[in-house]
Amino acid sequence: MELVPAIARWIHFLAGITWIGLLYYFNLVQVPALKDAAADGTAAGITKHVAPRALFWFRWSALVTWLAGAALLGAGFTAAFTLQPEMAPIGIGAWLGTIMLFNVWGLIWPNQKKILGMKPATDEEKAKARRIAFLASRTNMMLSIPMLFFMAGGLSHRALFGL
């Protein structure tokens, strides 16, 4: 059935653009803007109205991207994750994407809940949470560069790898 991989690829791209677009928004726009906003006392608008909405779409699009990617790999899922030669380039991308998904749900979201006041935390805990969430987000931005290179396993890439 060719419909399932076609739809899975479509959803994978739609959700992936949403996820990585928001990741770049956080790193390139929101973090520097919050620094300036804190200086002139206008940060509350961002943390109250913008960040929770952005985080909602960010974490759920991350999950949908991974699930659609897994559906797209289909029978090749194990071959990709065990880096079998034919599936090794996409397998590297899949591993990087999986690490990034863990960072979103295991590090960024739990710590953002403390930062945004959705979960009770002392000032000291908030400061620690801010640093962990920041580094996890920056790590994901760094990983997105090789992840996209290895995910884009089209004909040009296969030629590059000698496949």
Next chain:
Amino acid sequence: MKNPLDSIPGTIVSGLILTVVLYFFLKNFILAGV
């Protein structure tokens, strides 16, 4: 030493270096016999 992830240029350069490292890892170890 400063953490390269504290700056945007440092993050991008780290990502590019990791891409090259993973490319050679794949080419020379995983796909060596192909």
